[in-house]
Amino acid sequence: MAFQMIYLKHGQHILRNVAVSFCNKVANFSSHANNAVVKKEQNTSALYVSGNKATTTFSVLSPYLDFTKHFQDIGRLEANVKLRGLDTDVRKLSSMWTELKEKESEKEKLEKERTSIAKRMKDRAKLKDKNVKEMEEFKKQGKEIREQLKSITQEIWDLEEKAVIGALQMPNVLHKSTHEYDKELFKLFERPKYDFQARSHVELGRIYQELEFIDASPTAYYLKGRLAVLELACNDYFLTNFRSHGYLLHSNPDFAKAVIVEGCGVNIDERVFALGSHESDTDSNLQYLVGGGSLQAFAAYFTKQVISNPECLPQKLITVGRHYTPPKVLDNPGLFFTGQSTAVNALVLFPSQTIGEELLLNEVLMALVQSYARLNLHFRLTQYSAQRLEPQESAAIGLEMLSPHTGEYHEVGRISLYGDFISRRLWTLSKTSASSANFLSMIHIKICHVSRLLALIMENGQKEDGSYQIPKCLTTYVDKL
Known part of the structure; x- marks a missing residue:
């Protein structure tokens, strides 16, 4: 059912499977599958069986x-x-x-x-x-x-x-740094200024035929030509930067069972694509399309796991994979509101009793800010208010970039603190002695939401003739492809 996304470089075709059609087919009937779950007793749970x-x-x-x-x-x-x-x-x-x-x-x-x-x-x-x-x-x-x-x-x-x-169903306890209002931590680089009317990335993509939206869904799209190659370059760029900070490459599945999704505190009815279920399936057997670049895919690997060697901690893992989420905006085509995107994500696991969360958070912030600073594009770092948090988050910091066309900021990176909220639900522990173990704390890093970053690179680097400039730090990776 999957479309083939065509990459064009020097007249050659580079093919990659993208589940655009599949993703949209899931989107069409996901509401039916989710409603089927809701129509059972309101207080049903895949995670807990009474x-x-x-x-x-x-x-x-x-x-x-x-x-x-x-x-x-x-x-x-x-x-x-x-x-x-x-x-x-x-x-x-x-x-x-x-x-x-x-x-x-x-x-x-x-x-x-x-x-x-x-x-x-x-x-x-x-x-x-x-x-x-x-x-x-x-x-x-x-x-x-x-x-x-x-x-x-x-x-x-x-x-x-x-x-x-x-x-x-209660949310995570708020971190001491989370407050009622957003707090802007800092900005880097000046906002872009143009002598002409800034175009949207959708219009820029059409001028050179590098971005095409198809009728299957408002959020289904093709990346072509240089833009397609740029996506791969972004993946390699962020992978290289974070691996230099000690992150190990990890491979994750695209699907997760309901028990994992619920264990992560994710709202099944709103935040994930449900797959069709057989009448014999139980709540815990239901499958969801989350993508390998997601929190749930990481969490599944560490479910019911005990790390016996404390010297292995903290665990710093990174992956590149697809990320699927039902789009909130369906009538506004654009890479800001896609139901699927490539994502570069990382997970840090550590025992909070022996390793300081603040120290690790500072290390993560340094790696993330350094990576985006090299792009030489305006961005800001924001400590999110309680209302902008997901239920599983105790605190979150967003890295947001400006769209010159709309004047709005869009999140391209996010650091989420969970404490031991998820590990207590999914039994992720580390041994402290022969007879005892403690639940591990987690920090999840959405290093790059690639489709959004592509749109923002196009808009921030645009010229009057409709072309756009790629950040110098990415050109090396583009040339290698």
């Missing part, structure tokens, strides 16, 4: 479920939710969680009492002179406890559907 479904549903994993400390500071949680612009009733959720823990404690006591009665009955049965009345009393007590256990188990299952799944 007790009443445990005998009929296979559980890939069960997240670490200790929210008692999480709910201790209700005021902080309410402020967290309010800053994010959510309407979650934290106090009600906390109350249900407390009730669930009380019910579980009550059930545990009943289990112990039942075991004690069974033992006493067994001991009495061994005696030659059995007390029939006493044995009947034991049986009566046992029957009453069984009925109580049956009732309280159902109550626990009902609470699990609301309390546990509700708690799993």
